[in-house]
Amino acid sequence: xxxxxDTGFETRAIHAGQEPxxxxxxxxxxxxxxxxxxxxxxxxxxxGYEYSRSGNPTRTALEECLAALEAxxxxxxxxxxxxxxxxxxxxxxxxxxxxxxxxxxxNDAYGGTYRLFARVAEPWGLAHTxxxxxxxxxxxxxxxxxxxxxxxxxxxxxxxLTVVDIAALADIAHEAGAVLVVDNTFASPYLQQPLSxxxxxxxxxxxxxxxxxxxVVGGAxxxxxxxxxxxLAYHANAMGxxxxxxxxxxxxxxxxxxxxxxxxxxxxxxAVVDLLSNHARVTQVLYPGIAGHRGYEVAAxxxxxxxxxxxxxxxxxxxxxxxVCGRTRVFTLGESLGGVESLIEHPGRMTHASAAGSPLEVPxxxxxxxxxxxxxxxxxxxxDKALA
Ligand SMILES: *Cc1c(COP(=O)(O)O)cnc(C)c1O
Numbered sequence: 274x275x276x277x278x279d280t281g282f283e284t285r286a287i288h289a290g291q292e293p294x295x296x297x298x299x300x301x302x303x304x305x306x307x308x309x310x311x312x313x314x315x316x317x318x319x320x321g322y323e324y325s326r327s328g329n330p331t332r333t334a335l336e337e338c339l340a341a342l343e344a345x346x347x348x349x350x351x352x353x354x355x356x357x358x359x360x361x362x363x364x365x366x367x368x369x370x371x372x373x374x375x376x377x378x379x380n381d382a383y384g385g386t387y388r389l390f391a392r393v394a395e396p397w398g399l400a401h402t403x404x405x406x407x408x409x410x411x412x413x414x415x416x417x418x419x420x421x422x423x424x425x426x427x428x429x430x431x432x433x434l435t436v437v438d439i440a441a442l443a444d445i446a447h448e449a450g451a452v453l454v455v456d457n458t459f460a461s462p463y464l465q466q467p468l469s470x471x472x473x474x475x476x477x478x479x480x481x482x483x484x485x486x487x488x489v490v491g492g493a494x495x496x497x498x499x500x501x502x503x504x505l506a507y508h509a510n511a512m513g514x515x516x517x518x519x520x521x522x523x524x525x526x527x528x529x530x531x532x533x534x535x536x537x538x539x540x541x542x543x544a545v546v547d548l549l550s551n552h553a554r555v556t557q558v559l560y561p562g563i564a565g566h567r568g569y570e571v572a573a574x575x576x577x578x579x580x581x582x583x584x585x586x587x588x589x590x591x592x593x594x595x596x597v598c599g600r601t602r603v604f605t606l607g608e609s610l611g612g613v614e615s616l617i618e619h620p621g622r623m624t625h626a627s628a629a630g631s632p633l634e635v636p637x638x639x640x641x642x643x644x645x646x647x648x649x650x651x652x653x654x655x656x657d658k659a660l661a
Contacts, residue, residue, distance in 0.1 A: 275337060279344045280464060283532040285345065290337025302550070304522045331518040335525045336493075337644075340460040342528070343475050350468065351502025352495045353509055356477025358458065359385055360514035361492030363393070365474060367512070368504050369423050369452055370484055372398025377415045378425040380633060381433045383456065384625045386425070387633050401425075403633065406437040407568070409445060409544045416449045416571040426472075427456040427574070428465075430583045431610075432620040432641040434559045436568025439575055443471030452501075457613070458482070461537045465576045468497050481611030482581075485527040485534055486613040489520050534613065537646040538581030544649045545642065545656065549585050554593075554660045556638070559584040569619045582610060583642045584620075587660075591637035595619050598640060600659035603651050610643035615652055618641055 277289040293300050304546060307329070310322045314438055323330050332354050340352030355361035366389070370376060378390055380403040390401045402415040406426050415421075424446045428437045431581035446453040455467035456476045461482040467475050477483055496502040516524075543562065549558045561572035562579030572579060587594040597617075598606050604617040608624050618624060621637040628634050644652065 275341045277341055282342065285341040286531055287529050289341030290334040290513070301332055302522070302525065305330045305518050307518070319575070324517055325518070326513055329515075329518050329521070332516060332521040335521045335528075337478075338525060338528060339493050339495055342531075343457070343466055344468045344497065345466075347468060347497055347658065349499030349502070349508065350495060350497050352493065353505055354479070354516050354524070355492035355494070355509065355514050355532055356516045356520075357490050358476065358480060359389060361476055361478075361494045362386060362389055363452065364505060364508050364512060364514050365476065366390075366394050366399060366641065369454070369474070369499070370394060370399040371422065371467070373420070374422045375417045375420040376401040376423045376425055377406075377412060377421060377451075378403050379427055379435070379437065380404055380428060381430045381435055381635070382425065382427055382633060383431045383458075384628045384633070386427070387502035388627050390425075403644065406442060409437060409438075409441060409613060412442065412445055415419070415452070416445075418449065421449055421451050423452050423454055423550050425454045425456070427459070427581060428575075429459045429561050429568070429582065431459060431582070432559075432625065432635060432639060433460075434582060434584055435570075436559055436561050436566075436572045438571045439465075439467050439470040439472055442646055443473075445471075447471075457652075459582055460576055460580055461531060461535055461611075463531050464539075464578055464580055468495065470575055474501070479524045479527075480609065481540075482535065482658050483528055483611075484524045484532065485531065485612060486523075487609060487612035487614060489523040489527075491516050491520050491524050534646055535578070535581070538644060539578040541646060541649045541652060542581045542583050542642075542644040545583055545644050546654050547651060548656060549583070552657075552660055554588050555585050556588050557586040559586075581644045583644055585640055585642075586636060587640060588630055589632045589638070591619075591621065594638045594640050596620065597659050601655050603655040603661075604642065610641075612643070613646050614654075615643060615645035615647060
């Protein structure tokens with residue numbers, strides 16, 4: 274809870290955790306580029322800070338803002354910032370997982386998340402079962418009573434834009450005594466707030482929409498329960514998975530415009546979907562906002578709007594999909610997503626290459642777009658030309 278919980282999303286994005294600096298009145302939290310803090314006598318901390326791995330005022334501002342965005346009104350909820358999305362995920366797995374324990378994860382999870390589960394957590398002793406999280410019977414069947422500690426969901430997913438029902442999965446997890454983790458990177462807290470739907474922990478790659486300008490790598494966790502938040506904070510300090518003050522400041526700066534950026538990302542994505550849906554060279558468009566999309570009803574219920582990520586399949590197979598990625602001008606060929614600039618990529622050979630041969634392999638004629646906030650007519654003309 275913060276004193277901004279009674280205000281709207283955009284007000285919290287701009288003010289929560291960001292009171293004017295008490296010393297100078299600076300309206301934006303300064304970049305506290307510092308590693309250590311003078312003490313007034315041994316143990317006499319002036320502002321509660323002693324060493325910047327344990328705590329830094331710029332990072333604190335970001336963490337309070339993250340909690341205010343994902344968990345308004347949830348008493349005791351805790352936001353934590355990390356050096357990357359994967360650093361956040363790793364810290365979380367160490368705390369809610371354990372050697373001998375088990376996790377259920379979506380069968381089209383982000384490639385890096387899958388790699389973390391398969392190549393790092395598994396050798397440590399945390400087993401996992403990938404399942405289709407839209408199939409609730411399959412989820413129940415994958416749960417190992419007494420051993421399954423967590424269900425890990427992403428919605429919408431990367432890159433197939435599958436939508437899972439957060440409230441239903443939370444019930445299934447809680448019946449089994451497990452926690453529900455939701456990677457909210459694709460939606461951002463502006464479009465979807467999983468904790469309000471019953472999830473226990475939200476994960477972000479702040480590299481994406483929260484940062485929003487493709488100029489920083491960062492991650493975040495927001496835990497509903499204060500005691501879990503405290504254990505996560507302990508591990509973040511013990512493992513050193515924390516971000517520096519400058520990166521924290523960049524994410525905080527990005528967050529201020531999250532609402533207006535997301536509105537434009539969504540509007541531009543809708544226009545792109547219209548163009549692709551009527552294009553002869555496109556065999557399928559994947560977007561949760563299409564009425565025929567498998568997850569449309571759930572998305573309409575749990576999201577404010579449908580987001581800026583669009584995937585589509587190209588007639589002619591992998592070579593043609595790769596060729597389209599090489600023919601755009603405004604859409605930059607590159608990995609990552611969620612920035613103001615539009616990006617195009619071929620998941621099979623780029624972001625999801627590490628999933629080849631695994632249950633998480635993606636179709637090779639798939640192209641993924643991160644629709645930016647440029648002039649929409651330029652985006653449409655660019656795609657039309659690349660597909661010609
Ligand atoms: C990028 C991404 C991650 C990993 O975050 P990094 O900041 O790259 O470590 C995790 N989940 C999703 C959905 C992502 O897009």
